[in-house]
Amino acid sequence: MRLEPIANPSLARRLTLPALAIVATILIASLLAMIAGGNPMAVLGQILIGAFGSKFALLETLNRATPLIFTGLAIAVAFRAKLWNIGAEAQLYAGAVVVAVLGTGALQLPAPALLTIMALAAMMAGAFLLLVPALLKTRLGVDEVVTTLLFNFIFLLFVSYLLEGPLKDPMGMGWPKSARLIPEARLPRIVDGLRLHWGFAIALIAAIIVWVVDAKTTLGFEMRAVGQNAEAARFAGIPVTKVILKTALLSGGLAALAGFSEVAGLKGSLTLDLSPGFGYTGIVVAMLALLHPLGVVVAALFVAAIFVGADSMSRAIGVPSYLADIMLATALLCMVLAILLTKFRVRRD
Amino acid sequence: MELFEILTSAAFWAAAIRIASPLIFATMGELICERAGVLNLGIEGIMVAGAFAGWIAVWAGLPLWGGVSVAFLVGVGLGGIHSILSVPFGLSQHVVGIGLTLLATSATFYTYRVMLPEVSTPPKIDAFQPFHIPFLSEIPFFGPALFQQTALTYLAFILVGVVSFTLYRTPLGLAVRAAGESPAAVAAQGLSVTAIRMGAVMIGSGCMAVGGAFLTMSAFDSFFFDMVNGRGWICIALVVFGAWRPGKALFGAILFAAFDALQIRLQQTGIGAVVPYQVFLMMPYILSIMALIVMSRRAEVPAALMVPFNKGER
Numbered sequence: 001m002r003l004e005p006i007a008n009p010s011l012a013r014r015l016t017l018p019a020l021a022i023v024a025t026i027l028i029a030s031l032l033a034m035i036a037g038g039n040p041m042a043v044l045g046q047i048l049i050g051a052f053g054s055k056f057a058l059l060e061t062l063n064r065a066t067p068l069i070f071t072g073l074a075i076a077v078a079f080r081a082k083l084w085n086i087g088a089e090a091q092l093y094a095g096a097v098v099v100a101v102l103g104t105g106a107l108q109l110p111a112p113a114l115l116t117i118m119a120l121a122a123m124m125a126g127a128f129l130l131l132v133p134a135l136l137k138t139r140l141g142v143d144e145v146v147t148t149l150l151f152n153f154i155f156l157l158f159v160s161y162l163l164e165g166p167l168k169d170p171m172g173m174g175w176p177k178s179a180r181l182i183p184e185a186r187l188p189r190i191v192d193g194l195r196l197h198w199g200f201a202i203a204l205i206a207a208i209i210v211w212v213v214d215a216k217t218t219l220g221f222e223m224r225a226v227g228q229n230a231e232a233a234r235f236a237g238i239p240v241t242k243v244i245l246k247t248a249l250l251s252g253g254l255a256a257l258a259g260f261s262e263v264a265g266l267k268g269s270l271t272l273d274l275s276p277g278f279g280y281t282g283i284v285v286a287m288l289a290l291l292h293p294l295g296v297v298v299a300a301l302f303v304a305a306i307f308v309g310a311d312s313m314s315r316a317i318g319v320p321s322y323l324a325d326i327m328l329a330t331a332l333l334c335m336v337l338a339i340l341l342t343k344f345r346v347r348r349d
Numbered sequence: 350m351e352l353f354e355i356l357t358s359a360a361f362w363a364a365a366i367r368i369a370s371p372l373i374f375a376t377m378g379e380l381i382c383e384r385a386g387v388l389n390l391g392i393e394g395i396m397v398a399g400a401f402a403g404w405i406a407v408w409a410g411l412p413l414w415g416g417v418s419v420a421f422l423v424g425v426g427l428g429g430i431h432s433i434l435s436v437p438f439g440l441s442q443h444v445v446g447i448g449l450t451l452l453a454t455s456a457t458f459y460t461y462r463v464m465l466p467e468v469s470t471p472p473k474i475d476a477f478q479p480f481h482i483p484f485l486s487e488i489p490f491f492g493p494a495l496f497q498q499t500a501l502t503y504l505a506f507i508l509v510g511v512v513s514f515t516l517y518r519t520p521l522g523l524a525v526r527a528a529g530e531s532p533a534a535v536a537a538q539g540l541s542v543t544a545i546r547m548g549a550v551m552i553g554s555g556c557m558a559v560g561g562a563f564l565t566m567s568a569f570d571s572f573f574f575d576m577v578n579g580r581g582w583i584c585i586a587l588v589v590f591g592a593w594r595p596g597k598a599l600f601g602a603i604l605f606a607a608f609d610a611l612q613i614r615l616q617q618t619g620i621g622a623v624v625p626y627q628v629f630l631m632m633p634y635i636l637s638i639m640a641l642i643v644m645s646r647r648a649e650v651p652a653a654l655m656v657p658f659n660k661g662e663r
Contacts, residue, residue, distance in 0.1 A: 001437055001543075002659055003438070003439065003659055014519050032459065035463065036459075036463045037463075086447065136641075136642065136645075140642060140645040140646065141645050142638075142641045142642055142645045143587075143589070143641070144584050145390065145443060146582055146586050146589075146638075146641060147638055147641065148636070149579070150579070150582055150583075150586070150634040150637055150638055151638075153579045153582075153631075153634045154631050154634045155579075155636060157627040157630050157631045158631070160626065160627050161625045161627040161628070164625075165625065280447075280451065283447055283451075284448075284451070287444060287448075297426075318466075320457045320459050320463060321460070322455050322456075322459035322463035323459060323463060325451065325454075325455030325457055325458070325459075326452065326455045326459055328389045328451070328455075329448055329449075329451035329452035329455055329456075330452060332444075332448045332451070333430075333434060333445065333448045333449070333452065336434075336440050336441070336444055336445070336448070337434060337438060337440065340438055340439075340440060
């Protein structure tokens, strides 16, 4: 077989194929639910109810989507420039560590000043953490996929050391967790009484800013040009190395904001289980969004809904909640294939 | 002084060889894929799936070698998914690989929960036991270090020989290497680049899965969720370190495992009392990054690695 480009894919083709990818995902999930002894309709229904069925469920979904918007943006920005940042998990924790250091009493400032400083410092930490692999890539040609992946393991061990040593809460009954943030360092709730913090609003603003940068500025144009064809971009006079490094700073900073928002907004202290793989799930979010910044918001809500819904389904029906992870991985693979098939036709030879 | 005593003890080198074994299987698997031109980032997930598949098969009643075969076949199947998406469809090998790792890992954990719903500690199996090779295991120092290992470790070393011989001494190996260097030349010979690459990815993925199975069937006798713990990513670094050559990659895996064995022992010495244990656990990952940096200037990367081949194009 070989692939033949389609000059002008029809709207029907561009809509049907992604829809088929979703259908395939749902079919596979149903099959797996049946293997585990669950009724597929009940399982899928309970996932929907668990994600959207009540005010509490909906807020939980929005809360879960918040860090995924940040990591999804981080990865969308990087992947657009073909900078394969798989280290969003470590960058998230870098941001979280900065918040735990500055927000537990080290800085005594009014809330707006303290929160701004914490957010900026967190972004700098995350940016630095991705700058190292990016420099290794541009200077020495070391593949950033492996270095960013290995950084995740190294940085998590570093956080583990901090939580058992310098950052350990003296009142923590021996648990490896940081002290609680002071009230001025907490992101307030958007509406009193509802469990949704300003991190969600900041995530939406971040998505809009990234979209504007991407669509309306020279940097955004250069980042896309480098991603599409680095050689051609260099030939056209775009400083490719500089663009890659700027992309790294932006991507690392965005991922760190996920850590900032989780600690300052949701949790109030740093623990080693702060992120159940938000950095990796961000890859799925970004790919499902076709690397579009505003699409990331939609994809993050979709992914968060599946996770929150599957947790609730697992408690109610007993099918393991890992079903959510399988659905997302399947959706990712089916979607990239569907997108390819909108642009190419398969020919037998 | 402690360091000298550690490095000259046969027990230390026996441990290093044991730690190296899963890395050797998986590194050979990745090397086969990359030599054919496909970067397989599914390696981490395939190792998780292989570790589980081999162990659960033995737990369900198959003999040990039956378990190894099941692990291999699971790896071949997962490699099949990777190769369909990455070879004929030419999708981004980064995205397909990461997606496959997520899929294989979550599918493994799901299956575990479905098959063992009420279990708090996973059951144990009768794992591979050390097999003393007659005469050779009697040699002082080398005997206990090399020839009192389990059968799977011997298989790992045999695999290096087989891969090396096949790649450099057979027409099949030539075709695989050419698919990774100059696919157009392979097509001009009337051979199918697609078939060669897909075959290489499936066989390579099978080897990775056996590497995972070593953990549950030889190194330990049970399955834990975080058991593979980044070993797959380390193997990708080892392929680069070994300059895409089986012999050098074997050397790299043993060197790497020796450092790993050393950090475990150093934790129990005077140094371990002063330095936090996390620093020791970081060493394998830091070493991998350093290996990549050192080798980056000298690497002879297969020219068509990560370049999809579509026969219609010129």
